[in-house]
Amino acid sequence: xxxxxxxxxxxxxxxxxxxxxxxxxxxxxxxxxxxxxxxxxxxxxxxxxxxxxxxxxxxxxxxxxxxxxxxxxxxxxxxxxxxxxxxxxxxxxxxxxxxxxxxxxxxxxxxxxxxxxxxxxxxxxxxxxxxxxxxxxxxxxxxxxxxxxxxxxxxxxxxxxxxxxxxxxxxxxxxxxxxxxxxxxxxxxxxxxxxxxxxxxxxxxxxxxxxxxxxxxxxxxxxxxxxxxxxxxxxxxxxxxxxxxxxxxxxxxxxxxxxxxxxxxxxxxxxxxxxxxxxxxxxxxxxxxxxxxxxxxxxxxxxxxxxxxxxxxxxxxxxxxxxxxxxxxxxxxxxxxxxxxxxxxxxxxxxxxxxxxxxxxxxxxxxxxxxxxxxxxxxxxxxxxxxxxxxxxxxxxxxxxxxxxxxxxxxxxxxxxxxxxxxxxxxxxxxxxxxxxxxxxxxxxxxxxxxxxxxxxxxxxxxxxxxxxxxxxxxxxxxxxxxxxxxxxxxxxxxxxxxxxxxxxxxxxxxxxxxxxxxxxxxxxxxxxxxxxxxxxxxxxxxxxxxxxxxxxxxxxxxxxxxxxxxxxxxxxxxxxxx
DNA sequence: GGTGCACCTG
DNA sequence: CAGGTGCACC
Numbered sequence: 060x061x062x063x064x065x066x067x068x069x070x071x072x073x074x075x076x077x078x079x080x081x082x083x084x085x086x087x088x089x090x091x092x093x094x095x096x097x098x099x100x101x102x103x104x105x106x107x108x109x110x111x112x113x114x115x116x117x118x119x120x121x122x123x124x125x126x127x128x129x130x131x132x133x134x135x136x137x138x139x140x141x142x143x144x145x146x147x148x149x150x151x152x153x154x155x156x157x158x159x160x161x162x163x164x165x166x167x168x169x170x171x172x173x174x175x176x177x178x179x180x181x182x183x184x185x186x187x188x189x190x191x192x193x194x195x196x197x198x199x200x201x202x203x204x205x206x207x208x209x210x211x212x213x214x215x216x217x218x219x220x221x222x223x224x225x226x227x228x229x230x231x232x233x234x235x236x237x238x239x240x241x242x243x244x245x246x247x248x249x250x251x252x253x254x255x256x257x258x259x260x261x262x263x264x265x266x267x268x269x270x271x272x273x274x275x276x277x278x279x280x281x282x283x284x285x286x287x288x289x290x291x292x293x294x295x296x297x298x299x300x301x302x303x304x305x306x307x308x309x310x311x312x313x314x315x316x317x318x319x320x321x322x323x324x325x326x327x328x329x330x331x332x333x334x335x336x337x338x339x340x341x342x343x344x345x346x347x348x349x350x351x352x353x354x355x356x357x358x359x360x361x362x363x364x365x366x367x368x369x370x371x372x373x374x375x376x377x378x379x380x381x382x383x384x385x386x387x388x389x390x391x392x393x394x395x396x397x398x399x400x401x402x403x404x405x406x407x408x409x410x411x412x413x414x415x416x417x418x419x420x421x422x423x424x425x426x427x428x429x430x431x432x433x434x435x436x437x438x439x440x441x442x443x444x445x446x447x448x449x450x451x452x453x454x455x456x457x458x459x460x461x462x463x464x465x466x467x468x469x470x471x472x473x474x475x476x477x478x479x480x481x482x483x484x485x486x487x488x489x490x491x492x493x494x495x496x497x498x499x500x501x502x503x504x505x506x507x508x509x510x511x512x513x514x515x516x517x518x519x520x521x522x523x524x525x526x527x528x529x530x531x532x533x534x535x536x537x538x539x540x541x542x543x544x545x546x547x548x549x550x551x552x553x554x555x556x557x558x559x560x561x562x563x564x565x566x567x568x569x570x571x572x573x574x575x576x577x578x579x580x581x582x583x584x585x586x587x588x589x590x591x592x593x594x595x596x597x598x599x600x601x602x603x604x605x606x607x608x609x610x611x612x613x614x615x616x617x618x619x620x621x622x623x624x625x626x627x628x629x630x631x632x633x634x635x636x637x638x
Numbered sequence: 639g640g641t642g643c644a645c646c647t648g
Numbered sequence: 649c650a651g652g653t654g655c656a657c658c
Contacts, residue, residue, distance in 0.1 A: 482649090497642090516650085518642065523649060526644075612644085 475508045477516055484630065485517060486574040489524045490586040491626040493619060503626055506633030527573055529593070529612065535566050536597030558598055560590040589622045 451458065481504060488495065488503060495503075497514050500521075507513060539558055560566050562582070570590065571582055596615040605611045 494643095515641090519650070522643070529644095616644085 492623045503630045532593045
């Protein structure tokens with residue numbers, strides 16, 4: 060006779076369990092009520108909730124800027140940006156568009172400035188030539204366009220500066236002229252701020268649109284393939300589509316990898332960003348007019364170019380300082396510092412968003428990272444919560460360089476064999492996908508060089524995961540059936556509806572111990588729901604004697620395989636999960 | 639025939 | 649967790 064480890068009370072309905080465990084950081088275990096049913100197809104949990112199974116990235120208070128001093132004048136951003144290029148056609152395109160828009164927005168003022176600007180535009184070519192290479196030419200064009208606007212605006216100011224200077228000479232150094240100069244410069248700064256603000260919004264809007272477009276495309280594909288599988292079915296399908304799409308789309312000269320990179324910025328960080336930005340704007344509105352926009356947040360999106368230092372140093376350096384006026388110099392210096400600081404914040408924010416997104420752990424610190432320098436597991440990195448190890452000590456420049464490099468060339472870190480870290484990651488993925496395809500696995504292990512052997516091994520892993528999962532389900536279901544018989548004296552239908560796998564149950568503890576041994580990952584609610592579905596299916600089958608059929612489990616497998624959820628994008632990153 | 643699966647075994 | 653086996657599917 061089979062022995063069972065635990066009393067049935069652990070499984071049954073009482074919210075206060077017989078053997079509660081406080082090992083798990085779950086502040087709100089949920090008790091789900093299920094309608095009485097004996098039909099497998101009617102079992103609850105089959106219909107997914109869109110957000111279920113995706114733990115909200117824990118927001119960590121922002122620390123000091125990661126790269127702030129790097130972007131001070133004379134810092135290193137140009138070197139970083141040097142890795143990034145845009146193509147000539149894109150630049151031409153954006154220049155053309157820029158001309159048109161500028162004409163409209165500045166009531167012809169710009170035309171005068173543009174006439175003598177061919178040389179300057181060539182300069183800008185060189186500036187843009189080191190802009191980040193990006194597959195979305197339109198997006199790049201828009202960013203570039205706004206940068207050009209700012210630059211052009213400054214150029215326009217030169218004649219006016221000259222006039223002011225001339226007026227000042229006429230007054231023999233009168234203070235009136237200087238004051239006017241400064242006022243004009245201030246106006247220009249305000250304009251610059253507004254334009255940079257617009258740039259910021261464009262970037263994030265573009266990001267948001269890209270993301271929304273992805274989501275819509277996913278939804279569309281799911282519906283097309285859909286049928287009666289419900290949303291969860293669609294979720295499985297979309298998983299495949301995303302996987303294939305990542306590798307099958309048209310050639311974009313390496314930009315494809317960047318597109319993937321941007322897709323890593325999932326909904327939550329965007330939402331967070333927009334919320335924070337709205338709050339900031341609200342604050343500003345309370346303090347004063349829009350003209351008083353603080354530069355915090357300005358250019359935050361543009362910082363993705365990682366090259367704005369070139370603009371700060373190479374462009375703003377010129378016009379104002381040439382005038383030799385102390386006020387102008389101070390102003391220019393202040394402007395440079397402000398812009399430099401803004402750019403620093405840009406990248407810092409991007410990194411922070413990234414780490415927020417990847418910070419899928421609930422509270423525990425991440426472990427050292429396999430592909431990073433030896434100091435990757437330092438406290439700073441832990442604070443940032445990048446369990447994929449994007450941040451780490453070293454110099455800020457290294458940090459950033461490694462970040463950019465990794466995002467563009469994750470395959471550099473590929474390895475043939477599978478490591479214990481990969482196993483841990485696979486186990487965590489099991490919380491979302493019990494039946495991942497080999498293509499899906501390839502997508503989520505970009506640092507693994509897949510061959511037949513490696514693929515088989517990973518498939519085998521998931522097979523073993525499932526085996527353990529189903530064994531536990533059957534075991535606890537049988538125990539529950541037996542307990543029901545002894546407790547109630549007679550079998551009673553519908554008992555399975557009282558079965559649950561709450562976070563305070565023994566079954567949950569066992570599952571968590573197996574797939575999440577270090578307990579550093581918040582088990583998604585969706586996995587609990589799936590477990591409950593499986594448990595009830597087993598219970599039902601055993602209860603009704605269907606287990607006498609040699610193939611009695613097949614039906615259960617068929618149900619469970621439809622309950623796969625998309626694995627969070629954070630898992631697409633190379634590296635090792637927390638230990 | 640290749641692949642993926644469950645099942646069994648160690 | 650991995651190796652072996654048989655089965656089903658394409």
